[in-house]
Amino acid sequence: MNLHHNCACCGMSRRDFLKLSALFTSSFGAAIAADNWNLPVHANANDQPVKIGYLPITDAAPLLVAHSRKLYQAEGLTTEQPRLFRSWAQIVEAFLARQVNVIHVLFPTSIWIRYGRNFPAKIVAWNHTNGSALTVLPDIENPRELGGKTIAVPFWYSIHNLVLQQLLQRNGLKIVRKAKDAPIASNEVNLVVLPPPDMVSALANKSIGGYIVAEPFNAAAENLKTGRVLRFTGDVWKNHACCVVFVHEEDIRQRKQWTQKVVNALVKAQLWSRGNRSEVARILSKDGGKYTPHPLPVLQRALTYYDRNFYKKDGAIENPDWQVNRIDFQPYPFPSYRSELVRLLKTTQVEGNTDFLQKLQPRQVARDLVDDSFVRNALQQVGGPKAFGLPNNLSRIETIKF
Known part of the structure; x- marks a missing residue:
């Protein structure tokens, strides 16, 4: 059987389609969730390496900038070489199997993983905005x-x-x-x-x-x-948030120091990226840091070109x-965004069983899906919310014009 031909209805390779279908079965998700809850707990909070999973998109920039600039090591952590995936199905599967332990993932996908599959994982920060x-x-x-x-x-x-x-x-x-x-x-x-x-x-x-x-x-x-x-x-x-930083709940519960240091590195990477967009493009490019297969001119355009007069x-x-940027970086996960996202997601067509989605309460998700304690601590280390132009009370009202 050829596992590489495209699925007629969605354009995915058959292998990816089968993997994604498996992820949507409760037995598969429950089995992996149980395995992860039963993983041994180690005494040393920094004993495991940071294993990053990412797609070749600018959304992954903070994770990769932190690796390139050795910000994880500066926090006392060890890292493996970040692992590139081609599709969201692949990165989610690797995360569920704990082949990677820090990923950027689409915000709505994190909702599906935690509530649709009952998998123990949480958002610890936003990875970027817009983009x-x-x-x-x-x-x-x-x-x-x-x-x-x-x-x-x-x-x-x-x-x-x-x-x-x-x-x-x-x-x-x-x-x-x-x-x-x-x-x-x-x-x-x-x-x-x-x-x-x-x-x-x-x-x-x-x-x-x-x-x-x-x-x-x-x-x-x-x-x-x-x-x-x-x-x-x-x-x-x-x-708006697109991708978020997602980690296993076991690491939040059992490795608080490790999780805090990961978030510290990511917040510092985001702050640096805001003022060094051309250098971020170089780091990500195949001509520079080789984290993605994209040529430098494409990444330069994505990260620096947003001529409001031309595009208007x-x-x-x-x-x-x-006065927003084409892509920007700030780590705080606003509860107002989570609530509005859940409300709108309920009216959005998706594949698979959505019974879990209809039962979700936006405010419940806003409280349960995210642990913002780590990012709050990390923000204080870089000068507080004002370092990112955020309000001191870390609150906002969503602005949407479809």
Whole structure:
């Protein structure tokens, strides 16, 4: 059997599709969860190496910058070489099997892991804000023109899927999920899942009409002139989280010092990254630190180019007064964001059983999913919330304009 051909309905390799299907079965998740709860507890809080899992996207920057600049070692931790994965299915599977112990993961995916699979893991910080966009074929000028086309998302449980569906519905379009060759009506948009690395080529050969994903895949299409940014997600939901830092709950309970030092390193990496975007691009690039396969010019565009006049004229920015960046870095996980995300996620189409989602209470998730004690401590070490331009009370009201 060929395990590498693409699944007709979602574009994933058959191997990834089978892995993802396994992750959605309760027996699989429960078995791994039980194994992890029964792992031996070691006396030394710093005994385990930091094992980072990441995708080749700018979302991973703080994890990788901290490794490149030896910030984990400065905290007294040992590290393994960060491990690159091609898809969210792969990184989640590795995390559940404890092959990696610190990952960046899509915020909605963390909800599915903890509540859909009852897996003991928690968010300890945001990894970045904004940093994603809806990129389409060059001749598409507004969302209504996406009718009759297929659009790729990186994962069903993602801010990308949520924002895309809200945008499409507000433009009178119907969300569908159809097999590859099934006809798509002019008022329908067919959603498929594609690993981020496969999106640029799929757009170039016009097998899809667009994709919504993290950088630098939007910048890549711009540089290749095979696509244009239709909307930046940070211009739809101001300073939204995309990826979060996710760790096993056992490490939070049994290795508090280890967890604190990991978060310390990440907060320092984020603060440094805000003022050194070109250097971050070099670290991530295949021409520099070799953490990703992306060329430096693509990463430079993703991390530094956000001409508000150009993108406003082009329609990608509708709210220039927000004064946000294409991608930014700040670690604090605002409860208001968690509550609003859960509320909107309940109305978003996803694959699999969503009974658990309908039962979730937004305020409950806001309290239970995150342990913000580590990031609060880490912020004090770098000058407090003001170091990131955050309010001292660490509170905000969500600003959303779909």
